[in-house]
Amino acid sequence: MITSSANAKVKQVMSLAKKSKARKLSGLFVAEGLRMFKEIPKDRIDSVYVSESFLKDESRKKLVSGLVYETVADDVFSTMSDTRTPQGILALVRQYAYKIEDLLSQKKPAFLMILENIQDPGNLGTILRAGEGAGITGVLMDDTTADIYNPKVIRSTMGSICRVPFVYTDDLSADLKLLKEKGVTLYAAHLDGRNNYEKEDYTVNTGFLIGNEGNGLTDETAALADAFVKIPMMGKVESLNAAVAASVLMFETARQRRQ
Structure with missing residues (x-):
């Protein structure tokens, strides 16, 4: 002992x-x-x-x-x-070892969460856990996003770390362009969204861009989105926590795909 x-x-x-x-x-x-x-x-x-x-x-x-x-x-x-x-x-x-192809190798349409500079371990873990529940096919993260193997993230995933493929990239722009070439439509959660989030069609290959908790997406990353979508707010609230916003988008996608 x-x-x-x-x-x-x-x-x-x-x-x-x-x-x-x-x-x-x-x-x-x-x-x-x-x-x-x-x-x-x-x-x-x-x-x-x-x-x-x-x-x-x-x-x-x-x-x-x-x-x-x-x-x-x-x-x-x-x-x-x-x-x-x-x-x-x-x-x-x-640890797990995935390639970006593993995020797309499902028999169903791609359903990706793409994270830029997410810093809070609880947010990252929650996105993974909620993502599994909504049926995402994988998570792509830039190399400034929190370490997915941080114990706080591991606990927040409640086991989803073992089942949801994920990849870190040191060139997010290049990989976003690759995804677009493979037919993935990219949506940025953004205050300048042209449509409310539920107005878009997420039944095809889809990826959601979620930015830093305080600053949102960088202009460079946002520019690669095919469309901006917004989550309408009541009261004086301008935006949602990153994990909450991601969950809203993920479960709208799950709803559309069930139908």
Whole structure:
């Protein structure tokens, strides 16, 4: 049993939880908690850590039956944990590797969320989770968007990280042009939208451009949209949170495609 926070494995977990660079170098990320552990495909698990008290509950102990795991003293596990109330289980998981083609290789029309400089981990995780619920085929992000393997993002996805393809790009403009060449119509959520969002047809290959929480889309990216759409507001509110706006657009698309 691991009884010291100075243990190399404990330090590795803490580094992966806190540092994007460590995650990139190792190709691993931390998935913590009962819900996330159940969602992770077992063939992607690199290693498992459980607290001493976790193993005292027989129903929980069954979760790691047949797996190799490390037992950690409760106080040390609390040190390792990225949450205020640890549930006593976490795994190091091998990262996913997708190409932009994977976002389009579905039998149904493409349905993409394209994110530029989204900074809030909660927003990113929510977009992924809501996106799975709405049926998106993938997420394309520029390289200034938050790290999808940040523990806060992982928790916010509630498992969608394991099922929704995603790609980071260091040349968003080039990839948007490629998508257009492949027949994807791009819509920018924008205050200058020509139509309210529900007036467009999203039953064909569709991508939505969602910009930074404070500044929106850059002019360069917005210029590549085929059309601007707006979400009409009542009261004195000018715009919505990025994840909320994305969800409105995604579920309108889901509604149209159901019909």
